[in-house]
Amino acid sequence: MAEKYIARSSAIAARMLGGEMMVMSTTDSTFFTLNEVATVIWQAADGRTPLSEIVANKICQEFDVDQECAQRGADRFVDELSRHGIVLVSEHPLINSSTLLESR
Amino acid sequence: MSLLSEMNQRALDLGVPLSVHLDLTYRCNERCVHCYLDHDDHGEMTTAEITNLLVQLADAGVFFLSLSGGEVFMRRDFFEILEKARQLLFNVKVKTNGVMIREVEAARLRQLGVEQVQISVYSHRPEVHDAITKLPGSLARTIRAVRFLKSQGLKVSLSNVVINANFADQRGVMMLARELGAEYALDPTITPKLDGDTSILALRLPGAELKQIFHNPELVGNVEEFCAAPPPPGEDIMQGFPCSAGHTACYISPYGDVFPCVQFPLPSGNVRRQKFLDIWRHSAQLKQVRSIRAKDLTTCSTCAHVGTCTRCPGLAYMEGNMHGPSSADCEKSFQRTGIPSANMLARGRTRSADALIQINPSPTHLSSATLL
Numbered sequence: 001m002a003e004k005y006i007a008r009s010s011a012i013a014a015r016m017l018g019g020e021m022m023v024m025s026t027t028d029s030t031f032f033t034l035n036e037v038a039t040v041i042w043q044a045a046d047g048r049t050p051l052s053e054i055v056a057n058k059i060c061q062e063f064d065v066d067q068e069c070a071q072r073g074a075d076r077f078v079d080e081l082s083r084h085g086i087v088l089v090s091e092h093p094l095i096n097s098s099t100l101l102e103s104r
Numbered sequence: 105m106s107l108l109s110e111m112n113q114r115a116l117d118l119g120v121p122l123s124v125h126l127d128l129t130y131r132c133n134e135r136c137v138h139c140y141l142d143h144d145d146h147g148e149m150t151t152a153e154i155t156n157l158l159v160q161l162a163d164a165g166v167f168f169l170s171l172s173g174g175e176v177f178m179r180r181d182f183f184e185i186l187e188k189a190r191q192l193l194f195n196v197k198v199k200t201n202g203v204m205i206r207e208v209e210a211a212r213l214r215q216l217g218v219e220q221v222q223i224s225v226y227s228h229r230p231e232v233h234d235a236i237t238k239l240p241g242s243l244a245r246t247i248r249a250v251r252f253l254k255s256q257g258l259k260v261s262l263s264n265v266v267i268n269a270n271f272a273d274q275r276g277v278m279m280l281a282r283e284l285g286a287e288y289a290l291d292p293t294i295t296p297k298l299d300g301d302t303s304i305l306a307l308r309l310p311g312a313e314l315k316q317i318f319h320n321p322e323l324v325g326n327v328e329e330f331c332a333a334p335p336p337p338g339e340d341i342m343q344g345f346p347c348s349a350g351h352t353a354c355y356i357s358p359y360g361d362v363f364p365c366v367q368f369p370l371p372s373g374n375v376r377r378q379k380f381l382d383i384w385r386h387s388a389q390l391k392q393v394r395s396i397r398a399k400d401l402t403t404c405s406t407c408a409h410v411g412t413c414t415r416c417p418g419l420a421y422m423e424g425n426m427h428g429p430s431s432a433d434c435e436k437s438f439q440r441t442g443i444p445s446a447n448m449l450a451r452g453r454t455r456s457a458d459a460l461i462q463i464n465p466s467p468t469h470l471s472s473a474t475l476l
Contacts, residue, residue, distance in 0.1 A: 010190075010217055011217045012193070012217070013167065013193050013196070013217075013219065014193045015165060015166070015167040015193065017111060017114055017115060017118070017122075017165060017167070018114050018120075024195055024219075026195070026217040026218065026219045029219070029259075031108055032107075033107060033110075
């Protein structure tokens with residue numbers, strides 16, 4: 001299976017609130033809250049790190065879940081967010097995508 | 105409860121300022137007859153000060169940021185400020201008259217991911233709109249701006265402040281919004297000037313016209329439901345607080361002054377002298393605002409409308425008592441439901457007494473007047 005690279009879209013607003021990340025698309029005003037695991041993936045979405053690496057290094061280690069299960073969840077999460085334009089997905093690194101964004 | 109309502113409740117529980125209205129300048133290229141601001145620069149925050157403030161606001165948890173004025177495009181550094189705000193991932197709404205927006209500005213707003221542009225429009229007729237803004241040609245330029253913004257795919261809302269001079273054109277503005285593909289928002293609120301001058305309150309819509317608005321299904325939807333008599337308030341209502349001002353929202357002036365809301369001129373600190381979060385958490389004024397519950401309100405706590413009134417604590421403050429009624433909202437509740445507020449009933453008795461005092465009667469008249 002091809003590797004996935006994910007980057008946060010610039011057309012979003014986001015803020016941490018009480019341990020959850022609020023994310024809103026400025027394109028269609030879709031509003032999401034991300035749980036702790038999803039927030040870690042979203043914050044690591046720099047366009048350069050493969051999703052599998054994010055899952056292995058961030059999710060499996062920090063949340064004590066097996067790689068296969070975590071990867072399935074991450075794929076579903078990324079598909080959902082990409083449908084709303086919240087993250088960009090590519091088989092190649094997305095070098096310039098998130099450089100302007102400061103996630104807090 | 106919607107997800108957004110849940111976030112609001114969580115912000116309230118955590119004491120997070122979810123929304124901030126930041127006026128970048130009071131300077132303006134229009135001179136609207138109902139405006140509450142002066143238009144001089146008394147020492148606006150610099151670009152660096154605003155950039156620093158934005159970082160503080162992001163760290164404090166602010167998500168919704170309204171950039172307004174004055175006219176925001178009067179600041180040459182507006183896009184620099186907006187770019188920083190978007191880097192910090194605020195959900196940004198820009199309030200403007202649109203006069204200075206052309207294709208280039210519209211494209212930049214789109215590129216920076218502004219959530220919505222709110223534009224003031226007073227009439228669909230230039231002779232009325234331009235007479236209110238006192239800027240010849242302003243309606244044509246504003247409509248042109250809306251078209252540029254819409255061509256970029258931006259969300260635009262026409263904000264229609266309605267006063268006695270443009271009431272007849274309210275539907276015309278609504279139709280204009282529809283034609284332009286913009287949202288429409290009507291606002292009949294006129295506030296005293298920041299220096300306390302109340303002369304512009306004479307521009308407020310009279311009661312009969314407010315009543316027409318509240319009974320217009322195009323504006324309120326189900327009139328029967330919207331204008332229904334208020335249900336008796338439960339304990340949750342009496343323990344509730346009046347609005348988000350000072351609870352999950354606040355206002356910051358171009359000079360760095362912090363207030364509970366743009367309509368609530370209670371000075372609560374200045375970000376040039378203190379960190380924003382220190383003001384938000386420790387200001388005695390904000391703490392006072394937060395301490396007020398419906399049960400504590402003078403007169404309003406006994407009013408039938410207490411649970412449904414749009415009572416603005418800022419307008420009440422400008423009338424002299426933040427715990428007291430806001431007469432403009434009493435009028436709205438009355439015109440909506442036909443039921444006088446507790447404040448109106450009290451004032452009605454006061455007015456009768458005033459009338460008696462104004463009479464300089466002969467002894468015969470005095471005896472009959474005393475009976476009233």
